[in-house]
Amino acid sequence: MKPEALTEALVEKFGDQVAPLETPFEIPQYRVEPRALVDVATYLKEVGFEMLLDVGGVDYYPRSPRFEVVYHFLDMKNRRRVRLRCSPPDERPEVPSLAAIWPAADPAEREVYDLFGVVFTGHPNLTRILMPYDWEGHPLRKDYPLRGPREKLEARFAAEKNRFHAPKLAGER
Amino acid sequence: MEMTNGQFFVTTIDKFVRWAQKSSIWPLTFGLACCAIEMMNLVGPRYDAARFGSEVMRASPRQADLMIVSGRLSLKMVPVIQQVYQQMPEPKWVIAMGACASSGGIFDNYAIVQGVDRVLPVDVYVPGCPPTPDAVLHAIMKLKESIAQGRAKGGVMAREA
Numbered sequence: 209m210k211p212e213a214l215t216e217a218l219v220e221k222f223g224d225q226v227a228p229l230e231t232p233f234e235i236p237q238y239r240v241e242p243r244a245l246v247d248v249a250t251y252l253k254e255v256g257f258e259m260l261l262d263v264g265g266v267d268y269y270p271r272s273p274r275f276e277v278v279y280h281f282l283d284m285k286n287r288r289r290v291r292l293r294c295s296p297p298d299e300r301p302e303v304p305s306l307a308a309i310w311p312a313a314d315p316a317e318r319e320v321y322d323l324f325g326v327v328f329t330g331h332p333n334l335t336r337i338l339m340p341y342d343w344e345g346h347p348l349r350k351d352y353p354l355r356g357p358r359e360k361l362e363a364r365f366a367a368e369k370n371r372f373h374a375p376k377l378a379g380e381r
Numbered sequence: 382m383e384m385t386n387g388q389f390f391v392t393t394i395d396k397f398v399r400w401a402q403k404s405s406i407w408p409l410t411f412g413l414a415c416c417a418i419e420m421m422n423l424v425g426p427r428y429d430a431a432r433f434g435s436e437v438m439r440a441s442p443r444q445a446d447l448m449i450v451s452g453r454l455s456l457k458m459v460p461v462i463q464q465v466y467q468q469m470p471e472p473k474w475v476i477a478m479g480a481c482a483s484s485g486g487i488f489d490n491y492a493i494v495q496g497v498d499r500v501l502p503v504d505v506y507v508p509g510c511p512p513t514p515d516a517v518l519h520a521i522m523k524l525k526e527s528i529a530q531g532r533a534k535g536g537v538m539a540r541e542a
Contacts, residue, residue: 339492340457347491356491361456365499 214255214290222248229293235280237291245294246304249279253309257281257290260306263316265324269350275301275326296326305331323348395531402446402472402535403528405434406521409445411465414452416479416511428514435521442468446535447524449517450501453481454494466501472535474528476520477503480510504533 218226218238225244229237240248261280268274279292296303305328306313317328318337325346328334336343345352392400408430412420423430424438439445442465454462466473477497480486483506485495497503504527505520527533 338457352491354490358491362495362499365494368500 217255218248218251221251235289235291237293239293239295242294242296242303245292246306246309248292249281249306249309252281252290252292256283256286257288259284260310260312260316261289263306263313263320265320265326265348267324267348267350273298274350275324277303277320277326279306301326302329303327304329305334307331322346325349399529399531403434403525406447406474406524406528407437407439407445408435408447408449409442409465409469410438410440411448411462412451413454413458414481416451416482419511419514420449420451420478420517422514423517428518430518430521433518433521433525442466443470445469446472447474447476447521448501449476449478450482450497450503451478451511453486453488454497454500455492456494457492459494459500462497463500474504474524474533474535475501476505476507476517476524478507478517478520479512480508482506483508486510 214236215228215238219228222244225241226248227239229239231237238248259282261282262278264278264280266276266278268276273295275296275298277294277296279294281290281292283289294303301324303326305317307317307328308330314332315337317331318334320326321328321331321334322336322338323346335341339347344357347356408420408423412418422428424436430436435447442448446469448466448469450462466475475497477483481488481493482497483503485493487510489495494500505524507516507520509516524533528535
């Protein structure tokens with residue numbers, strides 16, 4: 209199936225919920241509405257894209273919609289790739305999870321959730337994967353301070369300082 | 382220590398213990414980042430830390446005396462490094478190897494602890510990005526010196542002092 213044929217098939221099947229985008233790097237890419245994502249992904253798997261390579265997140269702040277979730281698929285038999293871009297609305301950044309179709313999506317979606325705060329509905333275990341579990345905020349958002357909660361952390365370390373350090377001796381400053 | 386008639390030594394128990402402690406400091410295999418590549422050279426033939434009694438990198442904290450923190454310490458690693466440190470038997474020492482372990486280095490961001498002395502008692506800091514194995518050897522020599530002089534007490538034991 210040629211890229212043009214895939215575009216035609218997608219547009220015919222899903223109408224205006226799938227829009228082809230410019231393809232600067234020879235990978236055909238499409239913008240997909242979040243509500244149609246699972247159907248489109250299932251269809252792609254049926255036509256041979258059997259491998260989900262990666263799920264990535266992008267924050268285009270201050271553009272609106274600011275978030276974009278990017279999926280890369282690989283058809284190993286026919287040696288072709290396709291990329292889906294999915295922009296959830298700002299007020300409710302939610303995208304359906306693909307973990308039921310590709311188990312590989314499970315950790316990748318957790319990473320996007322951890323760093324961007326995009327919620328994947330229907331995910332079996334949507335918890336943080338890179339940051340500590342009690343972390344607040346999503347560090348890769350453009351409006352996140354680079355140094356994070358530095359004062360808070362320093363205060364915490366100072367308060368615990370130090371379970372292992374020697375206590376001060378009499379007369380020591 | 383004094384030699385008497387070439388037959389026996391006279392010393393204090395304290396000095397003798399410190400001599401024993403400083404003479405075989407076994408480091409823990411604890412590589413965190415790129416500094417660990419330099420740390421591996423320590424036990425190789427070129428730098429050969431065995432000359433100073435530090436030839437065996439122990440894979441288990443229970444058998445190690447020295448933790449060489451080689452690399453940046455991320456926040457998520459803090460509970461791990463503290464647990465590993467607590468598992469080491471006393472006396473125990475810590476060398477902060479490299480700019481990141483000493484001060485956070487170039488990683489002035491949300492994820493990296495700005496120096497391991499925030500969470501562990503550090504005995505010797507080694508500058509460099511990464512430091513050469515010579516520099517780490519020098520740090521080990523410095524540590525031996527201060528152990529011999531009774532300045533580096535070594536971990537939790539120092540709390541009793």
